[in-house]
Amino acid sequence: MTRTIARIALAAAGLALLPGFAQAQKNAPNNDITAQAEQVFRSSFRADNPKYWMTRLDQDEAMRLCSQYRDNPPAKLRAQIEKAQMATIRYPVEGKLIGDWKEGEKLAAVGTGGHIGFIQPDPPGRLRGGNCYACHQLAKKEVAYGTIGPSLHHFGKLRGTSDEIVKYTYDKIYNSNAFTACTNMPRFGLHSWLTPEQITHIVAFLVDPESPVNKD
Ligand code: HEC
Incomplete structure (x- = not known):
């Protein structure tokens, strides 16, 4: 039991040591978990080719709508996405x-x-x-x-x-x-x-x- 707790503590400490994680924690407002998650996610991508990798993080209209409606947009919107x-x-x-x-x-x-x-x-x-x-x-x-x-x-x-x-x-x-x-x-x-x-x-x-x- 104690060993399990120690392991969890170690894992958490390890996570906090990741530069991106620490950075995101410092910058993100505490009450906005989505913004924090977004920041951790972004900081985990390599930045040495921003034009290629970083642009892959920007959602286009179809992705944005699919995220908004959790992949289940109303029929009219679905038809609109497919047409575009x-x-x-x-x-x-x-x-x-x-x-x-x-x-x-x-x-x-x-x-x-x-x-x-x-x-x-x-x-x-x-x-x-x-x-x-x-x-x-x-x-x-x-x-x-x-x-x-x-x-x-x-x-x-x-x-x-x-x-x-x-x-x-x-x-x-x-x-x-x-x-x-x-x-x-x-x-x-x-x-x-x-x-x-x-x-x-x-x-x-x-x-x-x-x-x-x-x-x-
Ligand atoms: C990440 C997973 C993923 C990969 C990789 C992927 N597909 Fe698919 N594919 C799907 C899913 C899920 C569906 C069913 C939903 C849909 O129609 O979009 C599908 C549907 C299809 C269909 C339509 C089948 C039908 O019954 O009409 C075809 C054809 C197809 N894929 C071909 C390909 C080919 C060829 C490749 C490689 C170049 C590929 N897929 C790679 C996930 C994938």
């Missing part, structure tokens, strides 16, 4: 929305690049990817996947390859909030995380009948 997000979508110059599934397979699996702790631009040779397996099942052979998002195994087999489906898949990856106002899925195209061409490769990985996503 839809208007951000850009397409590859040649207009072709299906690329090469083999390229897409690589991009979907890569989970490195641009993580907190790396300074932009990414080191040469580091491939940025969609890290899709963090949230989705895709090809059957990859057994380590997250379940925050629905399984996309057999996505093309079930939905087909009509122009409509291909465009939906492209748009969803480019800016998922265009369909689900307050989704957990990142806006890969909007934030230039994936280029339009890279997105076309991932679209192919999802819909091409030859892709492992659509095999057993």
Whole structure:
């Protein structure tokens, strides 16, 4: 029992020693816990590339509204957010929305690049990817996947390859909030995380009948 208390005390002392925490405690008004939390959060981000990291802390309109309504805005507002997000979508110059599934397979699996702790631009040779397996099942052979998002195994087999489906898949990856106002899925195209061409490769990985996503 005493040992547990000692451990908690030690942990609390450790937290207070963090420079950001101490700073935030000193600056924030005591009665405003939200402002304190915001300050601790901000001070935990690295400041050596303010243009990249610090701007990621500023919410855009969609994020602000989703926070305000705890991801459940009234229907009218939801439609408004989705419409505004839809208007951000850009397409590859040649207009072709299906690329090469083999390229897409690589991009979907890569989970490195641009993580907190790396300074932009990414080191040469580091491939940025969609890290899709963090949230989705895709090809059957990859057994380590997250379940925050629905399984996309057999996505093309079930939905087909009509122009409509291909465009939906492209748009969803480019800016998922265009369909689900307050989704957990990142806006890969909007934030230039994936280029339009890279997105076309991932679209192919999802819909091409030859892709492992659509095999057993
Ligand atoms: C942080 C988690 C997360 C990541 C990473 C993520 N997604 Fe999602 N995705 C979701 C969630 C949650 C949904 C369901 C809610 C929604 O539709 O937004 C979803 C929905 C989808 C859908 C719509 C499925 C349908 O039934 O119509 C597609 C397609 C999709 N994701 C593709 C991808 C691809 C491709 C990647 C990688 C480039 C990816 N996602 C990365 C969380 C994620």
